[in-house]
Amino acid sequence: MTPETPIADADAVQDYVAAYLAQDEVLAAARARGVELGCAPISLGTGAALRFLTTALQARAVVEVGTGTGVSGLCLLRGMAPDGVLTSIDVDPEYQRVARRIFADASLPSGRTRLIMGRGLEVLPRLADGAYDLMFVGSAITDYPRYLEEALRLLRPGGVLVLDNMLDRELLTDPDTRDPEAQALLEVARAVRSDERLAPLLLPLGDGLLLAAKAP
Numbered sequence: 001m002t003p004e005t006p007i008a009d010a011d012a013v014q015d016y017v018a019a020y021l022a023q024d025e026v027l028a029a030a031r032a033r034g035v036e037l038g039c040a041p042i043s044l045g046t047g048a049a050l051r052f053l054t055t056a057l058q059a060r061a062v063v064e065v066g067t068g069t070g071v072s073g074l075c076l077l078r079g080m081a082p083d084g085v086l087t088s089i090d091v092d093p094e095y096q097r098v099a100r101r102i103f104a105d106a107s108l109p110s111g112r113t114r115l116i117m118g119r120g121l122e123v124l125p126r127l128a129d130g131a132y133d134l135m136f137v138g139s140a141i142t143d144y145p146r147y148l149e150e151a152l153r154l155l156r157p158g159g160v161l162v163l164d165n166m167l168d169r170e171l172l173t174d175p176d177t178r179d180p181e182a183q184a185l186l187e188v189a190r191a192v193r194s195d196e197r198l199a200p201l202l203l204p205l206g207d208g209l210l211l212a213a214k215a216p
């Protein structure tokens with residue numbers, strides 16, 4: 001489908017969104033590996049949004065939690081400045097091994113990516129204050145409220161926090177309101193909305209993308 005084709009139904013909307021993301025062979029391979037390994041790569045629309053954001057921010061330093069097989073990393077890097085560095089954190093060394101290979105296949109110099117193995121909440125406190133243009137988080141939902149605290153410290157003024165899965169239907173329609181993941185989503189959404197230092201924007205892409213820009 002091309003952007004000129006009329007939109008017929010909900011599935012067609014996803015194709016329509018996808019037409020805005022140039023998915024070359026490397027990106028398609030990263031996505032296929034992610035699906036094969038069961039690590040749920042970001043959606044095409046989310047990828048387009050990440051590339052858009054790093055381009056608009058002229059990002060030179062980005063941090064993400066949840067490397068996976070490198071789909072989100074590739075999208076972020078494609079918008080970043082040519083000498084920009086992506087710091088990507090994951091608990092799983094196997095996923096990071098696959099992502100390292102994908103980044104090499106994309107002809108990215110090794111200095112453009114810094115892959116750190118560990119839990120987000122253990123690694124983020126070691127990173128420098130105010131040094132990042134964008135932080136992307138797509139894993140460990142129960143930790144989201146703590147990621148927000150870290151983002152407020154790590155982002156430069158004008159920097160953007162991007163949280164994925166914010167409209168996860170299964171979680172948000174779960175009748176068991178004590179579910180820790182559902183609680184964490186609601187808590188972080190409330191915290192973002194009520195923080196005067198942040199300008200929020202919720203986009204219905206993928207499982208829901210919450211953007212929060214830190215006031216200059």
Ligand SMILES: C[S@@+](CC[C@H](N)C(=O)[O-])C[C@H]1O[C@@H](n2cnc3c(N)ncnc32)[C@H](O)[C@@H]1O
Pocket residue numbers: 034039040041042065066067068069070071072073089090091092095118119120121138139140143
């Ligand atoms: C949904 S996948 C990420 C997909 C990736 N963003 C992509 O588009 O290819 C989630 C990843 O987060 C990692 N992960 C889970 N909990 C984590 C944590 N507490 N800290 C860091 N990484 C974590 C998993 O190992 C997995 O690779």
